Amino acid sequence: MLEIKDLSLTVPMQQEAVQAVSHVSLSIKPGRVLGLVGESGCGKTLTAQAILRLGEHQGITKISGDIELHGESIFTMSEKQLRKVRGGKIAMIFQEPMTALNPVFSIASQMLEVIHLHLDLSRHDAKLHAIQLLQDVGLQDVEHLLQQYPDALSGGMRQRVLIAMAMSANPDYIIADEPTTALDVSVQKRIIALLRKLQKDKGLGMLLVTHDFGLVAEMCDDVVVMYAGEVVERGPVMDIFDAPAHPYTQALMGCRPEVAKQGQSLTVIEGQVPAPGEWPEGCRFAARCPYADAECQQPVVADAWQDGEHIARCVHVDVRLQGQEHGQTSIEADAAC
Ligand SMILES: Nc1ncnc2c1ncn2[C@@H]1O[C@H](COP(=O)(O)OP(=O)(O)OP(=O)(O)O)[C@@H](O)[C@H]1O
Ligand SMILES: [Mg+2]
Incomplete structure (x- = not known):
């Protein structure tokens, strides 16, 4: 190992x-x-x-x-x-x-x-x-x-x-x-x-x-997703492709036409990765995340959400995944990427 x-x-x-x-x-x-x-x-x-x-x-x-x-x-x-x-x-x-x-x-x-x-x-x-x-x-x-x-x-x-x-x-x-x-x-x-x-x-x-x-x-076989110097999601590849948990992973996957799920429009991730030295106190993706709220201004632990070996650094995964089960699309998007 x-x-x-x-x-x-x-x-x-x-x-x-x-x-x-x-x-x-x-x-x-x-x-x-x-x-x-x-x-x-x-x-x-x-x-x-x-x-x-x-x-x-x-x-x-x-x-x-x-x-x-x-x-x-x-x-x-x-x-x-x-x-x-x-x-x-x-x-x-x-x-x-x-x-x-x-x-x-x-x-x-x-x-x-x-x-x-x-x-x-x-x-x-x-x-x-x-x-x-x-x-x-x-x-x-x-x-x-x-x-x-x-x-x-x-x-x-x-x-x-x-x-x-x-x-x-x-x-x-x-x-x-x-x-x-x-x-x-x-x-x-x-x-x-x-x-x-x-x-x-x-x-x-x-x-x-x-x-x-x-x-x-x-x-x-397995995937680790990094954002601004830290791991935001990890898990077996099938879990992450089936149900990406972190909004950043969702956005990244939405940027590829062949990977985006059928019927789901493509995504543009607005903004930029904050450079070293410019990381915010709370969730580092919050400034670009459509789901960010006041809770995301607090530091987020690595395993804020977990389902078996699938782990995400996000406090709103459950709410979002439930929303998707009810047919809401995850992120506003266009075909530019
Ligand atoms: N030798 C170095 N001196 C100063 N800063 C560095 C050095 N190497 C990397 N960095 C900075 O550290 C950050 C992470 O760099 P890194 O090369 O690991 O990114 P990356 O994820 O591999 O990006 P890419 O996909 O473009 O290869 C960047 O902001 C980069 O500017
Ligand atoms: Mg590199």
Whole structure:
């Protein structure tokens, strides 16, 4: 189990450190895919990167909470242990395949470096392993490809190489942060199919960070929705698609024509996510929420509403869900999104 427990982080802003992730808890179970969704600036990447302590050199600092891999805190690990975890037990696939590879080294040298870091293989066996990994991700003419430099590859090919590198040490977990956003639509579909196959074949636990509820429906078992640095809803994917409990999740889902329920008009979420340092005292979504009232000006606990494993940070869920049973539409909307 890979668990984030009550994690709060600050980011450096001008003269001071400002909280950008607050009290986030989530767990990625072996063999299951957890989708982490939310609008831009909600803290998804900060949370995902914290798992490998990647933001620390940029001044991103933990102020409370913990992250545990199989019960062991990653914050008490030595640099040596952490190097074994990074790319070894937990691999990361980034959004930008164009920048994640170093342009001055060949694909062979970058792959072999990663393989030698984690596996005790001879040069010959490491090369055979690299060839196998590249074939596993659907690349062809791989002997030739190994001699190439990243510039010679398309975006889709680079992302496949990065996925091959991520798989090189047989990780238990993959963190994929918007793995297809930078790719053409047709290439996106093939990369998603590849990720899904690898995840299933190898029984990987996966954290999939995405804006895309269609992708969540396709790939995820569980969902966590973040808004303004905190978790506002979590639960099994079917529960959240059947009955999104938080108005923010409802609004996000309404923005996708293929996900919005039949007969329900599409939604525009007016306004913006409040930036770190500008969070209100009470519900952080209240300023954009059609149901907000005086009660929402008070701080809302994470499990204000709960139905089994389905949890939402909203004090008005019951009233709203009852309203929907009586045929009221949830949010005023138009087709602009
Ligand atoms: N290194 C940093 N220094 C200062 N502020 C940062 C840093 N990284 C992130 N932030 C701020 O923290 C907030 C959350 O950022 P984060 O990148 O986690 O958002 P996100 O949910 O991944 O958004 P997107 O969907 O656009 O990738 C944003 O307001 C962002 O500006
Ligand atoms: Mg991000």
